Amino acid sequence: MGYKITFDxxxxxxxxxxxxxxxxxxxxMDGDKSNPVNExxxxxxxxxxxxCEHDAITIEED
Structure with a gap:
C-alpha cells in the first residue's frame, strides 16, 4: 500500500x-516553493x- 500526494x-x-x-x-524546496521529490x-x-495552512497538500491511500 502506498500513498498519493496531490500538491497545488x-x-x-x-x-x-x-x-x-x-x-x-x-x-x-525548489526555488520559492516546496516540491514532493520522494513521493x-x-x-x-x-x-x-x-x-500546511494553505491546504496545498492532500494525501490519499493509493
Missing amino acids: ADKCVGCGQCVDICPVSVWE EECLGCDSCTGV
Missing part, C-alpha cells in the same frame, strides 16, 4: 514547514498536511 503549487507560499516536518524527506517514501502520516 499555486496555493504553496514557500514556508518550508512541510520540508522541515516530514520524517522521510519527501519534500524539498514513494511517503508514510501517510499527514504531518505535512497538518502544518
Whole structure:
C-alpha cells in the first residue's frame, strides 16, 4: 500500500514547514516553493498536511 500526494503549487507560499516536518524527506524546496521529490517514501502520516495552512497538500491511500 502506498500513498498519493496531490500538491497545488499555486496555493504553496514557500514556508518550508512541510520540508522541515516530514520524517522521510519527501519534500524539498525548489526555488520559492516546496516540491514532493520522494513521493514513494511517503508514510501517510499527514504531518505535512497538518502544518500546511494553505491546504496545498492532500494525501490519499493509493
